[in-house]
Amino acid sequence: MDFSFQDAVSKIFHSTGLVAIAPGQGVMIAISLVLLYLAIWKKFEPLLLLPIGFGCLLANLPLSMMANTNEGGLFNFFYFGVKHEILPPLIFLGVGALTDFGPLLANPSTLMLGAAAQIGVYTTLIGAVALGFNLQEASAIGIIGGADGPTSIFLAAKLAPHLLGPIAVAAYSYMSLVPLIQPPIMRFLTTKKERAVKMEQLKPISQTVKILFPIFSTLIVVLMLPGVAPLMGMFMLGNLFRECGVTARLHETSQTHLINIVTIMLALAVGSSMTSETFLTLETIKIIILGLLAFIMATAGGVLFGKLMYVFSKGKINPLIGSAGVSAVPMAARVSQKVGQETDKSNFLLMHAMGPNVAGVIGSAVAAGVFLSLFGPGDVGSGHAAVETLQTVTQSLRQ
Amino acid sequence: MSLIMASIKVSFLAMGVIFIVLGILIGVVKVLVHFLPYKAPPVRPPRAKAPAASSQDEDHIAAIHAALAHHLGQAPQNIHLVDITAQ
Numbered sequence: 296m297d298f299s300f301q302d303a304v305s306k307i308f309h310s311t312g313l314v315a316i317a318p319g320q321g322v323m324i325a326i327s328l329v330l331l332y333l334a335i336w337k338k339f340e341p342l343l344l345l346p347i348g349f350g351c352l353l354a355n356l357p358l359s360m361m362a363n364t365n366e367g368g369l370f371n372f373f374y375f376g377v378k379h380e381i382l383p384p385l386i387f388l389g390v391g392a393l394t395d396f397g398p399l400l401a402n403p404s405t406l407m408l409g410a411a412a413q414i415g416v417y418t419t420l421i422g423a424v425a426l427g428f429n430l431q432e433a434s435a436i437g438i439i440g441g442a443d444g445p446t447s448i449f450l451a452a453k454l455a456p457h458l459l460g461p462i463a464v465a466a467y468s469y470m471s472l473v474p475l476i477q478p479p480i481m482r483f484l485t486t487k488k489e490r491a492v493k494m495e496q497l498k499p500i501s502q503t504v505k506i507l508f509p510i511f512s513t514l515i516v517v518l519m520l521p522g523v524a525p526l527m528g529m530f531m532l533g534n535l536f537r538e539c540g541v542t543a544r545l546h547e548t549s550q551t552h553l554i555n556i557v558t559i560m561l562a563l564a565v566g567s568s569m570t571s572e573t574f575l576t577l578e579t580i581k582i583i584i585l586g587l588l589a590f591i592m593a594t595a596g597g598v599l600f601g602k603l604m605y606v607f608s609k610g611k612i613n614p615l616i617g618s619a620g621v622s623a624v625p626m627a628a629r630v631s632q633k634v635g636q637e638t639d640k641s642n643f644l645l646m647h648a649m650g651p652n653v654a655g656v657i658g659s660a661v662a663a664g665v666f667l668s669l670f671g672p673g674d675v676g677s678g679h680a681a682v683e684t685l686q687t688v689t690q691s692l693r694q
Numbered sequence: 695m696s697l698i699m700a701s702i703k704v705s706f707l708a709m710g711v712i713f714i715v716l717g718i719l720i721g722v723v724k725v726l727v728h729f730l731p732y733k734a735p736p737v738r739p740p741r742a743k744a745p746a747a748s749s750q751d752e753d754h755i756a757a758i759h760a761a762l763a764h765h766l767g768q769a770p771q772n773i774h775l776v777d778i779t780a781q
Contacts, residue, residue, distance in 0.1 A: 400726075404720060407716065407720070410713050414709065421701045424697050424700075424701040425698055499734075501732045501733065504726045504730050507726055512719060512722075515719060
């Protein structure tokens with residue numbers, strides 16, 4: 296066998312990624328480096344943006360077989376967990392284990408603030424349709440307004456898997472920008488008198504109620520919106536681990552190791568979906584713009600409903616807690632506290648804002664459930680009267 | 695245009711469903727809180743003081759005191775017995 300040193304060098308060079316790299320991949324590598332910069336040096340949601348950025352980097356290195364679509368590649372297996380609704384519900388299990396429903400149970404009317412903030416989801420839905428997306432895609436984009444990463448990923452994977460990357464990046468990027476996006480809107484929509492309202496101390500809640508709440512919530516929400524069972528079921532199971540007092544080990548695992556492991560896999564899977572073919576499109580720019588609209592409208596919706604509750608409660612409810620209805624736990628509640636203290640340093644709104652904050656998690660999951668009932672795969676909730684009614688209404692709307 | 699109208703109708707319908715679901719949850723929470731109110735945990739009574747030592751106990755304490763002082767090689771006033779009850 297003849298051995299030519301020159302041929303061997305040439306062969307090795309041609310087997311590297313250097314000759315195979317395309318301009319689009321170069322751009323995506325640059326984007327992944329920006330995400331890593333934002334995560335590490337600017338501390339924008341680093342627990343998520345860092346693995347998303349690194350997943351994106353690996354997916355765009357030519358011949359690496361790390362894109363989510365490369366069958367047999369590592370991230371293809373991780374992506375299986377997104378595609379088949381395994382990872383987002385497991386994240387919700389951990390979130391449930393971390394959530395204290397006490398403030399919500401002490402003031403249940405704040406659940407309405409979690410519902411009102413979903414207005415951001417629906418204004419964005421309309422905006423997305425106006426920009427040329429179909430109803431399934433528009434629904435997946437609209438849920439960015441729920442400010443809930445796992446819910447956004449869950450819905451995008453079901454309704455518009457080709458938009459998963461941009462939707463996840465927009466959702467997590469804007470969630471990290473909540474302290475910048477919300478305060479100007481909150482100040483603009485409220486008077487100084489409203490911002491200065493001091494709310495009554497929350498009454499304590501019995502442990503039995505805390506145990507029964509996740510069970511009853513699961514029964515009600517899943518019976519009405521079966522499509523959201525994986526998210527709501529896991530969320531409430533995690534909370535039951537926390538409150539029941541007999542599963543300390545499961546609670547501990549759910550809120551620490553499990554959620555951390557699943558976060559790594561989920562974020563890498565999302566990052567690996569950000570290839571140049573799916574990300575470098577006009578749709579991505581539209582989604583980034585619509586995501587901002589979603590957050591602005593969700594904040595405004597929550598605050599305006601808070602003003603309504605301020606009027607009906609005769610000045611007992613501070614409208615600032617309405618902005619926490621966007622979910623983004625607990626950052627949005629902290630923003631309510633911070634803006635409240637700008638007016639009166641002795642005003643402590645944090646615990647009051649935690650009620651609408653966790654209500655926002657339930658609200659966005661319910662919003663996702665409605666979208667799944669209307670536009671989801673045929674097997675979701677089939678045979679259920681309410682869903683069939685909704686489907687009939689939708690069909691008539693489409694005609 | 696018809697798609698935009700459809701999305702507006704879907705939005706109203708979906709917001710209605712969300713308010714209904716969360717409204718039902720509010721009702722359930724109110725019922726639960728009404729029928730299962732918070733009860734402050736009972737205050738634990740302070741531990742009962744040890745009964746006063748009988749004359750027989752005093753004899754035992756004196757004997758133990760003396761034996762300990764002798765064993766440790768210390769003056770009896772440097773040793774303070776706290777409890778001689780069985781564990």
